[in-house]
Amino acid sequence: MRILIVAKKNDPHVAAVEWGLQQMGVQPSIWYWEDFPRVGQASYSIGPDAAPAASLDLGDGQPQGGFDVVWLRRMGKTTAMDGAHPDDLAVIEQASEHFVRVVLPYLGHAGTRWINEYYANEACENKLRQLALARECGFTIPDTLVGNSVDAVRAFFDKHDGRIIHKSFAPATWNNADGSRTAARTSAVARAHLQSDYALRACPGIYQQRIDKQHELRVTVMGSAAIAALIDSQRDGPALDWRMDGGRGMSNLHATTLPPGLEQQCVRYCARLGVAFGCIDLIVTPAGGVVFLEINRWGQFLFNEIADPAIPMLDAFCRYLAFGDMRPQAGQPPAISMAAWFASDACRNAQQARTAVLAA
Structure with missing residues (x-):
């Protein structure tokens, strides 16, 4: 191989x-x-x-x-x-x-x-296409407005009684004078944020209705199967972005099993996008509904196992690369784990180099 x-x-x-x-x-x-x-x-x-x-x-x-x-x-x-x-x-x-x-x-x-295949991988980054295909695959999606039209953004805010959020198209950071860094994050939009025509026109953004959350799911698709993690992002109070809110993506994350229908829906969605691997973010509402947010074509995934060792991310991904199926098969080498990686000389050498x- x-x-x-x-x-x-x-x-x-x-x-x-x-x-x-x-x-x-x-x-x-x-x-x-x-x-x-x-x-x-x-x-x-x-x-x-x-x-x-x-x-x-x-x-x-x-x-x-x-x-x-x-x-x-x-x-x-x-x-x-x-x-x-x-x-x-x-x-x-x-x-x-x-x-x-x-x-x-x-x-x-x-x-x-x-x-993933190069051209499909690049096309997967199109946030508008992500949402359109998710809708076609039967996912519920948030009401969404994308762009820099001043009147459209203000009308969208009024349509949802001010309950909207803003997201950027890609990760962004600013270096501050004191040496710290500010990172773009999913943020609530207030009416005061919409007062300046210049601010709204200067940089197109993604605006979505704010969806109430019971919890969130991180679904990592590998070919014909997926591994899911449940993120109890609201356990310590309301949170819009579990990646940024006090490490909730690590402290409140644990293994979960998806209903077979939802797992296959995620697999079919990736197939429609033309990608074999992707990290899908979903919201589970207080009523139990599932809402699609986005897919990351090369998202982080090993943090799932660091947060909960019961999620065999490293073993699954290495088997997927080496054998084409993340599920262990008879005759294959024994299972590996992040714990074994952290205890290895190779990990210590990599950390020193980094x-x-x-x-x-």
Whole structure:
């Protein structure tokens, strides 16, 4: 089994998964785009009598291609070789980034499992398409307005008697003068926020009706199956964003079992999007209804097992990469866990490397 992982450097998920695959007898190749073309080489060829062929050398002088599995964990920015003239940096990095993106699909073969296929992965980021397909797949979705139309936003606020929230299209942070950082989060909208025409027009946003919550679900789809975590986000008081509200996503999270119909609905939804892996966020209302919020094509998932060791995220994902099914099968290697990863020398080495990079 030849597995390629496309990743950003010092990603704890990648280090844990690499170790997990090694325990299962598989040694993955990892392509850090931050190192290209400073480290490694790649090529693509095609001709009138030759089919397309791509080759990747990760710096060890061993060209590879035809990977059986490609996991697009995160795709970083490229970095020019040492000694490049400052005037050339922008051109080199622009050409390099364009090249790695267009050559990537050719590093597989006809039977390659993509997690996720590059073009489907990019299309999955379209929040509007996410909601439209969720509705088509039978999910209930929040009433939603997207854009920067001043009149439309104010009318939407009045339509829902002021019970609306605002979300950004992508994670965003600001560096503050005191060294701290401010992160964008799901926030309640007050009438005072809508007074400035400039503020509403300057940056398009996602506005949704505020849905009352009993609790929330984080559903991680892997191929034809899924693992779910229940997040009791309201246990310690009302919360709009469990990722930001006092660590509720860790302290109030535990394993749960989805009704078979809901699990398959999530799997079908990913299939409609064209992705094999995704982290779906759902609300369960006080009346027991299920409301779709969004899907993250490369969301964090190992935190589920850190919060509740009964959720076998690392084992499931490594089996999915190595064997195509997250569920253990007869004859496969023994189960692995985040606890075993944290106790390993590989984890200590990865943490030391990460600390050194952050301190540099």
